[in-house]
Amino acid sequence: NAGVTQTPKFQVLKTGQSMTLQCAQDMNHEYMSWYRQDPGMGLRLIHYSVGAGITDQGEVPNGYNVSRSTTEDFPLRLLSAAPSQTSVYFCASSPTSAGETQYFGPGTRLLVL
Amino acid sequence: AQTVTQSQPEMSVQEAETVTLSCTYDTSESNYYLFWYKQPPSRQMILVIRQEAYKQQNATENRFSVNFQKAAKSFSLKISDSQLGDTAMYFCAFTFSGTYKYIFGTGTRLKVLA
Numbered sequence: 001n002a003g004v005t006q007t008p009k010f011q012v013l014k015t016g017q018s019m020t021l022q023c024a025q026d027m028n029h030e031y032m033s034w035y036r037q038d039p040g041m042g043l044r045l046i047h048y049s050v051g052a053g054i055t056d057q058g059e060v061p062n063g064y065n066v067s068r069s070t071t072e073d074f075p076l077r078l079l080s081a082a083p084s085q086t087s088v089y090f091c092a093s094s095p096t097s098a099g100e101t102q103y104f105g106p107g108t109r110l111l112v113l
Numbered sequence: 114a115q116t117v118t119q120s121q122p123e124m125s126v127q128e129a130e131t132v133t134l135s136c137t138y139d140t141s142e143s144n145y146y147l148f149w150y151k152q153p154p155s156r157q158m159i160l161v162i163r164q165e166a167y168k169q170q171n172a173t174e175n176r177f178s179v180n181f182q183k184a185a186k187s188f189s190l191k192i193s194d195s196q197l198g199d200t201a202m203y204f205c206a207f208t209f210s211g212t213y214k215y216i217f218g219t220g221t222r223l224k225v226l227a
Contacts, residue, residue, distance in 0.1 A: 033213075040122075041219060042117075043217040045214055048214070099146030101148070102160075104158035106156065
């Protein structure tokens with residue numbers, strides 16, 4: 001199993017550009033989530049999904065969209081990138097939501113100029 | 114609101130020594146779960162240990178163990194016989210039954226010195 005994969009590993013954007021961060025898992029996990037990691041702030045939840053077709057907002061959802069058309073994929077879209085979205089983004093998955101261990105992807109480092 | 118607090122931004126320990134990282138949390142829930150994750154320089158998040166709140170016995174994983182004090186809402190991580198490979202950022206995390214959200218602390222950066 002590849003586990004949780006994320007692409008790209010690093011991306012530079014200009015303010016106002018849009019892009020999609022890809023996340024895929026091959027463990028048949030129902031729960032998937034996106035976090036951003038900023039210095040001194042830990043990991044903050046952006047959006048999450050409890051199954052195909054079901055998504056919800058986390059702590060910091062503004063400026064991001066998600067969709068979940070399949071169990072495997074959970075892309076994160078930046079509609080109009082801003083310098084405040086410069087961060088490291090992690091995708092995670094787990095079998096269920098109730099206290100299970102989350103498995104993380106390797107992260108995507110995003111720089112918005 | 115649920116919160117997780119890690120009050121030690123940075124720590125260091127000599128190789129082969131023991132170190133304890135602190136974590137406190139605030140919740141009114143009775144059925145919850147606590148985690149310690151390790152993030153080495155590679156950036157990959159790796160589970161170190163998981164504790165279910167209803168279990169009184171402290172979880173252990175080889176050189177890693179926790180001191181779970183439910184009444185005090187404390188969940189510290191003890192690393193015994195520290196190794197250079199333990200150098201990493203350590204995050205404490207919390208979730209509870211009925212939610213799909215995990216809450217992370219701000220992390221403790223641990224450096225193991227040779």
